[in-house]
Amino acid sequence: MQYIVHENEIELRGISDFDPVKIFESGQCFRWNPAPDGSYIGVAMGIAASVRSEDGAVFISGGEEDFKNVWYDYFDLGRDYSEIRARVSIDPYTTEAAEYGKGIRILAQDRWEALCSFIISQCNNIPRIKKIIEALCRLCGDRIEFRGEDHYTFPSAEKLASMEPEDLAPIRSGYRAPYIISAARSVASGETDLEALSGLDCAMAIKELRRLEGVGEKVANCAVLYGLRIPTAFPVDVWIKRAVEEHYPPDFDPSVFGDAAGLAQQYIYYYIRSSNAASGH
DNA sequence: AAACAGGCCTAAA
């Protein structure tokens, strides 16, 4: 993959499997929103940015330093997704889902942000998850300016560790507030070392994360896949559960996808959600 | 109005 440095953005030329819409609308992240001009604007890793695709090229705002230090990893640009798509396509259903979802990538998000975001996600729909997270960032994240607008970074675990659940009342997260604070304290104190967990195998990482209040099987799988970048995680929410029940035998085991299980899940999720777009939005 | 939303926790079999 080659890139060209422009004055205020990086151009990715000849890149395959990078569709901003599919990446940002496949339910893995909550802080990227479509702008009137068709680009997506969001805040990740403490940086506000704009991403758009045009004539087969992708443009990411910012300079070469941010691109090399942050966005290259965040967008998982070192991975060959066409190769993974081929490996995922082991049966007619995932083959169809993978073709439909071509362009999806799994973002390597900030570990704490992913964990916290999916704690918030439980028993909520995506619009409300985004609303709560935005309010959280506005409440106690750092303000940054981008193209004349105010944006807010995701608050650190340390910052949230110093707060009480009641302090989160303005974000209207309900019963999740104590979970957020409790997880933040565990991470900030080092009791839960997310970076260290990244090096564990999937099952062990999930087991460790499940010790946190408000982190069950589903949330742990999401935190492991999107935050700890462990590709074998296979989060099962109600939609995936439906798809699996419908298209696979009762003894289905996602390990048949090998280390592409997470991406297989992502294709299936995007596929089933798109065909049911009427609900949930 | 009552049920549900990308679950989790606790209590009870």
Added chain:
DNA sequence: TTTAGGCCTGTT
């Protein structure tokens, strides 16, 4: 080990 009910809140 599995199952039922409750939970903050917003929306339909």
